[in-house]
Amino acid sequence: MTKIPNPQLPALPDAITYGLYGYGWIGHLDEGWEAKAAWGRDGWDLGAWPYVIVAVFDDATAEVHAYATYVEGGINIKAYTTAEERDASIDEVAAFYWRNYNSGPEDLAPEGQPLAPHHRGPFSWSRLKVQTTQQRSQS
Structure with missing residues (x-):
């Protein structure tokens, strides 16, 4: 298992045990960790699967x-006291890979x-639907 910087976080699988490809790593994530494939309003690629994967954990309590x-x-772990701080950090990770892999927003x-608001934050279908509907009503 990978060393965790915060004892309240569940363990992460040791990447070496599961090889260099991330799909095996994803398959062994403990409960509470969730791999995120998309980021921003329109769900642009987050990372560069299977070589670069971002997994998130939330325990609001x-x-x-x-x-x-x-x-x-290799695995890097960062922990925050709020989801907003965590998501702002992930925004920068997303932007780095979008720029370097040409896989992000045009x-x-x-x-x-600074990133535009629609580039920031987690992707969800409800977010996309709400913002797309708002844009249409403003046109």
């Missing part, structure tokens, strides 16, 4: 919100510029 980034067998701001 314990005020622990974390994410783990799996990169070709209107992505250049490096060093």
Whole structure:
């Protein structure tokens, strides 16, 4: 198992045990961790599966919100007291891979510029539907 920086987080599978490909790692995530494939309003790729995977964890009661980034067998874990702080950090991870793998939004701001609101935060179908409906009603 991978060493966890916060004792309230469930263990993560050791990447070496499951090889360099992330699908095996995803399959062994403990309860509470969830791999996220999409980010931002429109659900752009998050990471570069199976080589780069982001998994999130939320325990609002314990005020622990974390994410783990799996990169070709290496794992980096960051924990925060709020989901908003965690998600802001994931925004930067998403933007890095969008820029370097050309897999993100066409209107992505250049490096060093702030992300647009629709590029930030977790993807959900309800978020996409609400924002798309609002845009249509404003046109």
